Amino acid sequence: MSDTLTIIDNRTGKRYEVPIEYGTYPTYGAAIPTSDLRKIKVSDDDFGLLGYDPAFNNTASCKSAITHIDGERGILRYRGYPIEDLAANSSFLEVAYLIVHGELPTADALETWSWDILHHSIVHENIKKFMDGFRYDAHPMGILISTVAALSTFYPESKNIHDEAVRHEQMHRLIAKMPTIAALAYRHSEGYPYTYPDNDLSYCGNFLRMMFKMTERNYKPDPILEKVLDVVFILHVDHEQNCSANAMRSVGSSFPDPYVSIAAAAAGLYGPLHGGANEQVLRMLHEIGHIDHVPAYIKKVKNGDFRLMGFGHRVYKNYDPRARILKEMTPQVLDVTGKSPLLEIAVELERIALEDEYFIDRNLYPNVDFYSGIIYQAMGFPADMFSVLFAIPRTPGWLAQWAEMLEDPDQKIARPRQVYIGEDERAYVPVDKRG
Numbered sequence: 204m205s206d207t208l209t210i211i212d213n214r215t216g217k218r219y220e221v222p223i224e225y226g227t228y229p230t231y232g233a234a235i236p237t238s239d240l241r242k243i244k245v246s247d248d249d250f251g252l253l254g255y256d257p258a259f260n261n262t263a264s265c266k267s268a269i270t271h272i273d274g275e276r277g278i279l280r281y282r283g284y285p286i287e288d289l290a291a292n293s294s295f296l297e298v299a300y301l302i303v304h305g306e307l308p309t310a311d312a313l314e315t316w317s318w319d320i321l322h323h324s325i326v327h328e329n330i331k332k333f334m335d336g337f338r339y340d341a342h343p344m345g346i347l348i349s350t351v352a353a354l355s356t357f358y359p360e361s362k363n364i365h366d367e368a369v370r371h372e373q374m375h376r377l378i379a380k381m382p383t384i385a386a387l388a389y390r391h392s393e394g395y396p397y398t399y400p401d402n403d404l405s406y407c408g409n410f411l412r413m414m415f416k417m418t419e420r421n422y423k424p425d426p427i428l429e430k431v432l433d434v435v436f437i438l439h440v441d442h443e444q445n446c447s448a449n450a451m452r453s454v455g456s457s458f459p460d461p462y463v464s465i466a467a468a469a470a471g472l473y474g475p476l477h478g479g480a481n482e483q484v485l486r487m488l489h490e491i492g493h494i495d496h497v498p499a500y501i502k503k504v505k506n507g508d509f510r511l512m513g514f515g516h517r518v519y520k521n522y523d524p525r526a527r528i529l530k531e532m533t534p535q536v537l538d539v540t541g542k543s544p545l546l547e548i549a550v551e552l553e554r555i556a557l558e559d560e561y562f563i564d565r566n567l568y569p570n571v572d573f574y575s576g577i578i579y580q581a582m583g584f585p586a587d588m589f590s591v592l593f594a595i596p597r598t599p600g601w602l603a604q605w606a607e608m609l610e611d612p613d614q615k616i617a618r619p620r621q622v623y624i625g626e627d628e629r630a631y632v633p634v635d636k637r638g
């Protein structure tokens with residue numbers, strides 16, 4: 204047996220051999236270098252064959268050692284560690300270290316890393332003035348994206364992306380400042396005074412304080428909610444080559460500073476088919492309004508009127524393991540915050556959908572966004588903050604993808620090909636001669 208693929212071009216009768224390359228195990232992915240297809244030509248002046256794959260449905264854009272998903276079996280691992288083990292035993296900052304550095308930190312390394320992140324959480328005072336320029340009803344994700352891009356102008360040295368020390372400093376800053384900017388965006392929209400970070404609190408405890416502190420002298424985040432948010436953040440750290448990670452790599456491949464690349468990645472996340480889905484889930488549950496209305500709603504989904512938000516995934520053809528953990532945690536949150544009528548509707552929606560042929564035939568299961576919105580709403584976050592809450596923990600994932608891309612000798616500036624289907628060359632017609 205040889206690890207090659209033989210292709211016969213029926214136009215010419217010629218045979219070609221292309222190598223097959225494997226992931227960690229052959230079952231983790233096997234690919235042919237599609238650039239080898241260019242050898243397949245009908246004549247010398249032929250451009251050669253391309254792979255046509257809109258939306259990268261079956262194209263590996265990189266080799267990556269960060270995250271492994273087995274969508275058929277519902278498996279998600281960061282750097283080899285099952286998501287269930289990390290959710291049960293780790294903390295967000297530890298997982299952020301793991302994703303960025305590739306290994307779990309020693310106790311000393313974790314302490315230094317946590318100190319570095321927690322002590323970069325403050326933003327330049329000009330950011331506050333910048334924030335004031337947004338309309339009172341600006342979507343916080345629009346504010347987050349623009350403000351992260353603006354950080355580029357505060358740290359001009361960040362352009363030195365090939366200097367590892369500079370790169371790491373920007374990583375600390377980005378992971379540290381995302382919650383601060385997120386909270387500023389929220390408080391701006393509510394007209395509340397801005398709250399400065401408190402480095403004595405945990406990453407999530409500080410974020411909850413910056414979000415929700417009002418006139419209390421000593422705001423103490425609820426320990427259960429603080430812990431749940433930390434786990435929710437762990438679940439969102441990375442998810443291999445999705446739309447936003449691909450944006451991070453693609454924009455980053457022209458070598459701008461990481462702030463503008465993160466802004467591009469966050470813009471990819473903003474859309475309702477990606478990180479904007481949990482906001483849509485909540486709106487959908489409100490629209491359904493009562494469990495009795497669930498069957499009629501499902502009927503409309505099956506008619507193709509709209510999609511069931513929080514269901515389906517390009518990669519998972521099984522229950523999303525993140526959704527399972529979130530579903531299990533939801534009662535803990537509601538014990539603190541009080542019952543949510545939306546949870547009842549969500550559970551009924553899931554029950555009916557999972558028994559329905561339409562969803563079974565298409566392998567449509569709840570994804571991470573199905574339960575996260577219910578948890579966030581119960582914790583007091585408004586729906587338009589949900590995609591922001593996705594962007595905060597995804598930042599270390601984007602940074603790991605970016606650094607891996609920069610260090611990968613196979614990578615170049617992203618530049619897909621196209622198959623041109625427009626007009627062939629034609630003569631210009633002056634305007635007075637056009638009919």
Ligand code: CMC
Binds near residue numbers: 445478509513516
């Ligand atoms: N509700 C109803 N039907 C659906 C849904 C859904 N949520 N998702 C897919 N389908 C149907 C789709 O209509 C198609 O049916 P048919 O073969 O009859 O035309 C079939 O399933 C395959 O759909 P697709 O659009 O080819 O699948 P995709 O892999 O391109 O889409 C998706 C993946 C996530 C964009 C899609 O499932 C979707 O729109 N889901 C709702 C939005 C959502 O929850 N997004 C969050 C994704 S998870 C968070 C993240 O990682 O970003």
